[in-house]
Amino acid sequence: MVIDIGIHHGRKWSVVGVKIGLLKVGLSLALFTVPLNVKEEEKPRLSFPVISDIHVQSWDKQSQDKFADALQDLNDLNPSSDLLVINGDLTNGMSADYEALNELVKSNPHPKNMAWTIGNHEFYQAWFDPNRVWRADLFPNKETEQASISRFLQLTGEKQVYYDRFIQGYHFIFLGSEQYRQSNEANLEDAYLSPKQLDWLRTKLKDDVDADKPVFVFLHQPLPNSVAGTHFCCTNNRAIVQHEELKKILSGYPQVIFFSGHTHWELKSPDTLVKDGFTMVNSSSVRQTWTNNGNGGEVALGAEESEGLYVEVYKDKVAIKGRDFYRHRYIQEAQFLVVLGGNDKEPEGIHKIVEGLPLAELFHWLNMLGKDWFRG
DSSP states (O other): OBOOSSOOOOSSOEEOOOEEOOGGGTOOOEEOOBOOOOOTTOOOSEEEEEEOOOOBOTTOHHHHHHHHHHHHHHHHHOTTOSOEEEESOOBSSOHHHHHHHHHHHHHSOOOSOEEEEOOGGGGGGGGBOTTSOBOGGGTTTTOOHHHHHHHHHHHHOOSSSOEEEEETTEEEEEOOOOOOTTTOGGGTTOBOOOHHHHHHHHHHHTTOOOTTSOEEEEOSSOOTTSSTTTTTSOTTSOSBTTHHHHHHHHHTOTTEEEEEOSSOBOTTSTTSEEESSSEEEEOOOSSOOEEEOSSSSEEEOOTTOOEEEEEEEOSSEEEEEEEETTTTEEEEEEEEEEESSOOSSOOTTHHHHHHTOOHHHHHHHHHHHOGGGBOO
16 A cells, blocks of 8 residues: 655655646545555565554543553454554553553563654653642652652663664664653653764764664654644754754654654644655554644644554655554555655656556545645
């Protein structure tokens, strides 16, 4: 399946999209998916879900139920996934929340390999007094950043908030904020990446010399003015304190696919996936999805909504599939294909597929995908 907002070209990679004007039949410009052959007998070399913003809290049964439902849905989809990535905002930072999260992991099916990143909410105990009452006026309520980080590391078993792994020969890099507002009020909810962490990232990426092999990078906060919701999520439009340096580093590696959460924006939003020197992808939220309210702001969707990503890696392509955990189905508007090994050319067959699509089949696609496709 292929979807996006036009045809994009990369030095070695391209994200394929199709946009068609239907003016001759009186319809506005529409975005829709068309079939792109991935041979049925071709099996992915690697598969892994990416979810974020689960926001498990000890007192919040809905947060627990939605996380459990997501785990069950992903297991039903593929009980043999190679890894599960949970990309930040796991809890509200409290010990009781982590205990609830651990119990959910123990009692629900999931891949043997799990990886976590730290989000801004992992630092949120600083907003509560010892009785778990919100006391912003007493911030940080005797809570230190290191205490918040230590609880996160106890969950992950890692020595620091940034680390890497190789899974089936593919490089996974996990970044994380090392500060919150106690160190600097100007940090706000942004990720703070120390010079040491950025130097470490440079060193790790130098090992990835194969431009035709994807490198998967994860950070809870997105780069500014990139994926869906980044124009709304951040008071200072920054999201990452060192965003300019991070983008410069990642731009040297067009094979990078950078996953982020934080914005909660639904996966059928425009700009769920964007390419700007490398590929960036938004993972929405398991706990609560948001979207554009049409008036320059954002609004929460229904309480039952819950979304994430399922990724399949093939020899020459990466399929990134939006998943609706409430309805237990793929999100048609969020099916992406990142093609590897392109030499500034579109993959063969794209125009032939589009031009050869019968009119009846075209209307069938539009009817199936519904009015949300018509974005003018």
